[in-house]
Amino acid sequence: MNYPFWDVEMGYGILMALIAVVHVFVSHFAIGGGLYLVVTEQSARKHDDARWLGFVRRLSKFFVLTTVVFGALTGVGIWFIIGLLDPAATEVLIHNFVWAWATEWCFFIVEILAALLYYNGWDRMSARNHMMVGWIYFIAAWLSLAVIDGIIAFMLTPGGWLESGSFWAGFFNPTYWSSLVLRTGICIMLAGLYALMAASREKDASFKASLVRHSAGWGLVGLAVVAASMFWFLADIPATVMDTAAKAMPIPMAALGLMWQLALVLGAMLVLFGLVLPKAYHPLVGVAVMVLGLVWFGSYEWFRESIRKPYVISGYMYANATEVGKAEAYQADGLLAHMAYRTGDDGDDLFRHACRSCHTINGYNALKPLFDGMDRDYIDGAVMGTGKMLGNMPPFLGTKAEAGLIADHIYKQVDHRPVAEIHGLSGAALGRKVYELRCGSCHVPGGHGSNTESYADMEPGDLGDMLDMAADLGDRMPAFTGTSEERQALIEYLQILGKGGAQ
Ligand code: HEC
Numbered sequence: 001m002n003y004p005f006w007d008v009e010m011g012y013g014i015l016m017a018l019i020a021v022v023h024v025f026v027s028h029f030a031i032g033g034g035l036y037l038v039v040t041e042q043s044a045r046k047h048d049d050a051r052w053l054g055f056v057r058r059l060s061k062f063f064v065l066t067t068v069v070f071g072a073l074t075g076v077g078i079w080f081i082i083g084l085l086d087p088a089a090t091e092v093l094i095h096n097f098v099w100a101w102a103t104e105w106c107f108f109i110v111e112i113l114a115a116l117l118y119y120n121g122w123d124r125m126s127a128r129n130h131m132m133v134g135w136i137y138f139i140a141a142w143l144s145l146a147v148i149d150g151i152i153a154f155m156l157t158p159g160g161w162l163e164s165g166s167f168w169a170g171f172f173n174p175t176y177w178s179s180l181v182l183r184t185g186i187c188i189m190l191a192g193l194y195a196l197m198a199a200s201r202e203k204d205a206s207f208k209a210s211l212v213r214h215s216a217g218w219g220l221v222g223l224a225v226v227a228a229s230m231f232w233f234l235a236d237i238p239a240t241v242m243d244t245a246a247k248a249m250p251i252p253m254a255a256l257g258l259m260w261q262l263a264l265v266l267g268a269m270l271v272l273f274g275l276v277l278p279k280a281y282h283p284l285v286g287v288a289v290m291v292l293g294l295v296w297f298g299s300y301e302w303f304r305e306s307i308r309k310p311y312v313i314s315g316y317m318y319a320n321a322t323e324v325g326k327a328e329a330y331q332a333d334g335l336l337a338h339m340a341y342r343t344g345d346d347g348d349d350l351f352r353h354a355c356r357s358c359h360t361i362n363g364y365n366a367l368k369p370l371f372d373g374m375d376r377d378y379i380d381g382a383v384m385g386t387g388k389m390l391g392n393m394p395p396f397l398g399t400k401a402e403a404g405l406i407a408d409h410i411y412k413q414v415d416h417r418p419v420a421e422i423h424g425l426s427g428a429a430l431g432r433k434v435y436e437l438r439c440g441s442c443h444v445p446g447g448h449g450s451n452t453e454s455y456a457d458m459e460p461g462d463l464g465d466m467l468d469m470a471a472d473l474g475d476r477m478p479a480f481t482g483t484s485e486e487r488q489a490l491i492e493y494l495q496i497l498g499k500g501g502a503q
C-alpha cells in the first residue's frame with residue numbers, strides 16, 4: 001500500500017482486460033504471422049509461384065502493420081494501465097525481472113525493425129535477403145514471447161522464487177514451458193485463421209482451394225499443439241490452486257469445460273470447411289472461425305487470470321495489493337499504518353485498499369445489492385469474513401476496528417429498510433432471500449461450504465439456538481443480527497433446506 005489509489009468508476013478487471021486482450025491478440029498474431037509469412041514465402045519462391053507470392057505479400061501488410069502500430073501502442077498501454085491499477089505488483093515484477101524486460105525490449109526493437117524491412121523489402125531486396133529478414137522478424141518476435149512468458153507464468157506459479165527469491169527460479173517457473181508451448185501453438189493457430197479469412201475472399205476457385213487447405217493446416221497444427229499443451233499446462237498448476245478454484249470459483253471452472261468444447265467445434269470447422277470443402281470457404285465462415293479462435297484464446301487468458309485469485313502473484317501478494325508476508329504486521333499495526341497515502345477519510349481509504357479494486361458500492365461488481373437491508377454489524381462480520389466467501393477474495397488483513405470503519409462506510413450507502421420491505425417478500429420466500437444475503441456467500445446449498453445436511457434433524461427451536469450462537473460456529477462467521485421477522489423466515493427456510501428442498 002505504498003501507492004495512492006486510482007479511483008476509476010469502471011471496473012479494474014474490465015479496464016485491464018480491454019487493453020490486455022487487444023495487446024495479446026495482436027502480439028500473438030505478429031509472432032504466428034512472422035512464421036507463416038516466411039515459411040509460405042519460401043515455398044512460393046521454391047515453386048516460383050507468383051500468385052502465392054502475391055498472397056503472402058498482401059498478407060504481410062496486415063501482420064506487419066498491426067504488429068508495429070497496435071503491438072507497440074497497446075504494449076505501452078499495458079505499462080500505463082498496470083502502473084495505474086496495480087502499482088505494487090508492477091513494482092515487484094520490475095524489481096525481480098528488470099533485465100528480462102530490458103531483454104524483451106531489445107527483441108521487440110529487432111522485431112519491429114525486421115518487420116518494417118520485410119514489408120518494404122519485397123521489391124528492393126534479393127529473395128535470399130528478404131527471407132533472411134523474415135526469419136529475423138519471426139525469431140525476434142518469438143524470443144520476446146519466450147521472455148515475457150516467464151514473467152506472466154511467474155504471477156500464476158512463482159514456484160521456488162517464493163523461498164529463494166532467485167530470478168531463475170521465478171523465470172523458469174512451474175508453468176513456464178507449458179505456457180510457452182501453448183502460446184506458440186496459439187500463434188500458429190491464429191496466423192492460420194487470419195490467412196483463412198484473407199483466402200476466403202479469393203476469386204479463383206482452385207487457387208482459393210489451395211490457399212484454404214494450406215492455411216487450415218496451420219490452424220489445425222496450431223490447435224493440436226494448443227490442445228496437447230493445455231493438458232500439460234493444467235497438470236503443471238499446483239493442485240492447491242486448482243482445488244481452491246474448483247471450490248470457490250464455479251464460473252471459471254465451468255468455462256474450462258466450455259473451452260474444450262469450443263476447441264472441438266473449431267477443429268471440426270477447420271476440417272470440414274478447410275480440408276473437405278475448401279472451395280466453398282465463404283468469408284462469413286472465415287470470420288466465424290476467426291472469432292471462435294479469438295474467443296478461445298480470450299477465455300484461456302481469462303481462465304489463467306481467474307484461477308490466480310485471490311492473488312495477483314500467487315502466494316506472495318493478494319489481488320488488492322496486500323502482501324501475504326506482512327499479514328501479521330497488518331494485523332498488529334492495522335492497515336492504515338501501512339498506507340503511504342491517506343485522504344483523511346479512513347473508512348474510505350480502508351475500503352479502497354481492501355475492496356475497491358474489485359467492487360464499487362453501486363456500479364461495477366456492486367456491493368450495495370448484497371448489503372441492502374443488512375444491519376451494520378452484519379456488514380462488519382462480512383468484511384471480516386470476505387476470505388471465507390464464494391469468489392476467492394483476499395482475506396481481510398486489517399484489525400477488527402478497521403473492519404468496523406469499512407462497515408460504517410458501506411452501511412452509510414445502503415438501503416436501511418428491512419429485507420421484507422425492499423424485496424416485498426414474506427414467509428419462506430423471505431427466508432430464502434435472507435439466507436442468500438446473510439449465509440449464502442459462505443454456504444451455497446450443494447456447493448461451496450454447503451452444510452444443508454446439518455439442518456436435517458433440527459427442530460425450529462434448535463435452529464433458533466443455532467442462530468443465537470452463530471458467531472461461535474465458525475472462524476469469521478458473523479453473528480445473526482437480522483430482525484425477528486427475518487429470523488422466523490430464515491428458520492422456516494433452513495427447515496426446507498434440511499429436508500433437501502429448495503436447492
Ligand atoms: C463469512 C462467512 C460465513 C457466513 C456469512 C456464514 N457462515 Fe456459517 N460458517 C462459516 C465458517 C467458516 C464455518 C466453519 C467451517 C465449517 O464448519 O464449514 C461455518 C459454520 C457454520 C455451521 C456449523 C458447521 C456445519 O457445517 O454445520 C452452521 C450451522 C452455519 N455455519 C450456518 C450458517 C448460517 C445459518 C448462516 C447465515 C445466517 C451462516 N452460517 C453464515 C462461515 C460463514
Ligand code: HEC
Nearest residue numbers: 319320354355358370383386389390391393394396440441
Ligand atoms: C480481488 C478482488 C476482490 C476483492 C479485493 C474483494 N472482493 Fe468481494 N468479490 C469479488 C468477486 C469476484 C466476487 C464474486 C462476484 C460474483 O460471483 O458475482 C465477490 C463477492 C463478494 C460478496 C458476495 C459473495 C457472494 O458471492 O455471495 C461480498 C459480500 C463481497 N464480495 C464483499 C467484499 C468486501 C466487503 C471486500 C473488502 C473487504 C471485498 N469483497 C473484496 C472480488 C473481490
